[in-house]
């Protein structure tokens with residue numbers, strides 16, 4: 001069997017039936033073999049788009065996303081997505097073609113050192129140098145992408161290995177060992193919980209990735225612990241719970257940040273205390289002891305010393321945690337704070353400028369319970385996180401660690417491929433949307449019913465907000481008032497669209513969009529003066545957030 | 551602080567780059583380095599220095615798939631003595 005066929009056969013054995021990619025010289029033998037394979041390939045319009053689609057596929061299913069690209073520019077176009085997947089721990093396998101072995105190292109046409117480029121942005125990467133190694137490398141790649149803390153793995157394959165014969169090879173076995181907590185640490189953790197007066201659960205993306213949402217919700221039900229979530233943790237806890245406080249951090253909700261600043265015990269579950277969460281690190285949760293649960297030993301003590309750490313699979317640890325219920329006066333303090341700081345949602349049909357938070361809340365209420373929302377990066381991303389509710393973490397696709405503009409549309413495409421019957425909405429910023437706008441071509445090609453909501457403030461809004469607040473209103477290169485006409489852009493791809501600019505139009509426009517059977521673009525014109533509140537200024541403690549000026 | 555790292559690496563392309571890159575990125579500098587082949591593996595001894603706790607580096611090196619084992623000792627360079635307490639054993643996990 002030829003190398004190219006062996007790859008596709010291997011993918012089929014792994015249960016991979018859908019892949020994303022873009023062809024080119026060095027990878028052509030694999031594209032040739034695709035014609036005779038049951039593996040379905042989705043052609044995106046840029047390798048970055050293809051890789052973000054693979055990320056959307058992976059994040060909405062917790063399965064490995066697979067993406068294929070050619071050598072040279074194809075591979076370099078993948079790099080941003082690899083970094084995105086690395087920082088958000090997304091299981092991906094990227095297959096890149098490479099020039100044939102005899103040409104390697106000669107600066108051949110479309111030759112770049114992809115292995116070298118991949119080192120710091122992949123969980124692991126391999127270059128296949130013998131035919132015997134091809135299938136074992138792929139097996140290893142699938143193991144590594146999924147085991148422990150997931151992440152992207154790149155496999156670079158010279159063209160002559162794709163066209164040459166490969167022998168049948170034995171299965172590669174994984175030698176991964178799950179890190180293990182000790183019984184002593186478990187006891188210590190439970191003692192800390194029992195003796196704490198003001199505990200808070202700080203929930204990260206690890207919960208969803210460990211498939212431990214049920215175990216987390218069970219823990220919450222048993223203990224009534226107040227809960228805050230990171231951007232990636234959203235959807236893990238039930239948003240209706242009276243002690244669920246929403247997202248914490250730089251644009252966290254006031255009740256979430258204030259509770260964490262007051263707590264005497266912080267229980268971090270699959271979260272990494274990153275700087276967007278902690279604000280000024282040495283004033284973060286200043287009265288709290290820390291229990292840190294994670295699968296990655298390198299996260300323990302990295303940003304803050306843990307008093308107790310529990311390493312391992314959250315799915316097995318969470319059921320063993322905390323049995324008592326929480327001190328009633330703390331519960332009361334937290335729930336009162338939640339009520340007093342609650343955002344005043346109200347459907348308002350009066351004429352006037354559209355308010356993005358209200359619109360997103362309305363969208364959340366109107367869309368299906370299992371709807372998947374992906375978004376770009378900027379103010380709109382924070383509004384999505386603050387104001388929309390998600391039934392599972394896999395329903396919220398947002399570029400967290402890397403914060404990559406242009407993530408929303410291709411990630412939505414990948415999620416729709418993986419979940420053809422689920423409602424998928426991409427909430428895009430006008431700036432971000434243009435970064436992968438070519439993927440409208442992918443929507444058109446496959447007629448996927450993805451709904452695109454562009455929140456258009458004619459600005460690079462988040463940067464503009466910082467210029468306003470922290471750079472003395474010196475607006476440098478953030479004006480996008482020369483944006484294209486988005487509905488005409490949609491029309492060029494045969495995509496239905498609508499445009500609204502007035503509050504009274506919101507309900508009907510959202511209804512129309514959600515009910516439409518095919519792809520749809522809703523262009524929402526906003527006032528460019530709107531900002532995201534609260535905001536914790538840089539190098540400031542989280543309780544010193546600035547709230548919306550009255 | 552200075553630390554002596556003894557590593558056993560699988561002899562894979564880019565393995566040295568991975569070790570060096572991780573060391574640099576996590577804020578340490580390589581003061582000296584030796585390597586010798588050992589069947590399908592490679593023994594690498596490295597003296598590194600940096601301001602962060604060494605666990606910032608060792609915990610990341612431990613995640614490299616081509617690293618088979620890692621030992622770390624703090625060096626008291628001034629007196630030329632080795633600190634007798636060995637850094638806690640680091641399990642090879644990812």
Ligand SMILES: Cc1ncc(C[n+]2csc(CCOP(=O)(O)OP(=O)(O)O)c2C)c(N)n1
Pocket residue numbers: 376377378379380381403404405428429430431432433455457459460461462463
């Ligand atoms: C690829 C990339 N380039 C630059 C940035 C820096 N950046 C962060 S938010 C932002 C503005 C985004 O504007 P838009 O998509 O219109 O969203 P808004 O903030 O207006 O909601 C920029 C430029 C980034 N996050 N990603």
